Amino acid sequence: MEIDPGWLATQVREPSARGVATSLIDLIREGALRPGARLPTVRQLARLLGVSPGTVAEAWSELRKHRMISTDRRRGTVVLGPPGVQHPVRYERIGNFGGRLAIDLAIAAPDRTLLPPLGAALAAAAGTDGLNDYTRETITPRLRAAVEPTWPFPAQSWLALGGGYEGLQLLLQTTALPGDRVAIEEPTAARLLDILELIGVEVLPVACDEDGPVPAALAEALRASPVAFVHQPRGHSPCGHAVSAERSAELAELLAPTTTLVVEDDGIGDLSVAPLHSIGARLPGRTVLVRSYSKSHGPDLRLAVIGGAADAVERVRVLRSYGTGWSSRILQDTLAGLLADPDAREVVERARETYARRRAALAGRLTARGVTVGGRDSLVLWVPVHDEPEALVTLAAHGISAAPGSRYLVRPGRPHIRLAIARLTEDPGELDDLADVIALAAKRPGPDRH
Structure with missing residues (x-):
């Protein structure tokens, strides 16, 4: 349906940019302009309104x-509908199999049997200092004391947040404006791509x-x-690499003459088998590290810590003050208690070793199958x-x-699938069977498969 330019011009209450926009917003909300309706060209409407x-x-x-x-060029300008919340399409595009699949390798969730028990730490944190005080505390003294010695560079400022992706979203939302450029790894986390799309930035993929x-x-x-460079x-x-000390130094040297903010995503934190070589060790005033504790200590703690460049962390604090304001002191001090508890540290260490063993077991079997x-x-x-x-259909069958x-890519590339290994079986026979099916799904079809 093509909208009559003359009619539309009569609906504009004020011939200014804001007046045109608000008039059309009202028409779209009221249903007078329905989804799919094609609007006049910019020049047509401008001529009728007597504006530029x-x-x-x-x-x-x-x-x-x-x-x-x-x-777009073919259809012109069309109405999409009333304003709504954009869906994170990559994050949501997992697939719904109605509970019929026996092995879930799509969701990279931790093995719940490998998480430290929360009971004692929660009970102790319920008596935390300042409990139910309305003072907005960016990070509790106990949590800062627990994480600061583990940070790879001296952070200028600290903030506890509701998870790693909240940290990434708020840092990018307060750093980048629509149309700005942000450099990221290629491939990268699907949720990061959704966040960048929501903000409306131009993504600059960096090969790895x-x-x-x-x-x-x-x-x-x-x-x-770019206003920011985000990397893990x-x-x-999805690739499983770790930045070497030499590579980190090379990247820091390239970034030093720029004003680009470096955002480092330490998504699995204490479960990583590799040391963390941070660009912040060389550029502490331009780097913020985001460390999540969901996979190592429990998703229901809903906690991550960001530490680094003071101005970037302060922007996040200010934006967050419009909503939540601060993270629960009980949860912060629960995490602090777990980080300081030798028994909990032993559980996390055992989880790290178990995940590494499971990953290596399946990777080795796949390599053996070509x-x-x-x-x-x-x-x-x-x-x-x-x-x-x-490959996905074969696995589902x-x-x-x-x-x-494809969820993890900016540009089309060689086809891949991503397999979550945290909850894999460790039974050798079952692993062999699983590797057989994955290899069948991965390889080029032969004549016997038609």
């Missing part, structure tokens, strides 16, 4: 920002190898002056396949779910 095309273009930009209209982001690729991205220094999801997987440090395997949809590799 730039005025209407500015109004269109505002409507696009709220995802109420969309413009087994030692992390490739310096030449980062140098190319830095020519476009260890435990990389499917080479890389990486050495993560809770997932990044498995090359001949055809992604075919055998009762196995996996994550499509």
Whole structure:
């Protein structure tokens, strides 16, 4: 349906960019402009309103920002509908198998039997100092004392948040404006790509190898002056690489002359088998490390800590003050108690060793079957396949779910699937059977498979 330009011009109450935008917002909300309706061109409406095309273009930009209209060359500008919350499509695109699959390798959740018990730490934290005080505390003294000695560089400021991805989202939301550029690893976490899409930034993908982001690729991205560079220094999801000390130094040297904020995502934290070589050791005033404790100490603690550049952390604190304000002191001090408790540390150490053993067991079996997987440090395997949809269907037919590799890519690349290993069986026979099916799904079809 094409909207009559003359009618639309009569609906605009005020011939300014804001007036055009608010008038159309009202029409879309009321249903007078329905999804799929094609709007006049910028020049048509500008001529009828007696304003410059730039005025209407500015109004269109505002409507696009709220995802109420969309413009492309073939269809022109069409109405999408009333403002809504954009879905994180990569994160949500897991697949619904109705509980019929026996082996879930799509969700990289921790093995609940390998998490430290919370009871004693929770009970102790219920008597924490300042309990139920309305003072907004960025991080409790006990939690800061527990994490500060483990930080890879001297942080200027600290903040406890409700999980690692909240830390990434708030750091990027307070650093980047729509249209800004952000450099990220390629591949990278699917939820990070969703966050960047929500903010409306231009993504600059940086190729990686087994030692992390490739310096030449980062140098190319830095020519476009990104406001931030986001990477995982260890435990990389989905590839499993860890940044070496030499690579970290090379990256820091490239970043030093710029104003780019470095955001480091330490997603599995204490479960990583690799040391953390942080760019913050060389650029402490320009780096923020985000460390999640969900997979190591429990998802229901809902805690991550960010530490680093004071101005970046302060922007997050200010934005958060509009909502939650601070994280529960009970949960913060529960985590602090676990981090200081020798028994809890032993549980986490055992989990780290178990996950590494499970990863190596499946990776070794796949390699023996001609499917080479890389990486050495993560809770997932990044498995090359001949055809992604075919591999996922083959696995599902055998009762196995996996994550499509395309969710983790900015640019099309070699097909992969991502397999979560944290809850794998350790029975050798069952692992052999699993590896047989994965290898069958990964390889090029032969004549006997048609």
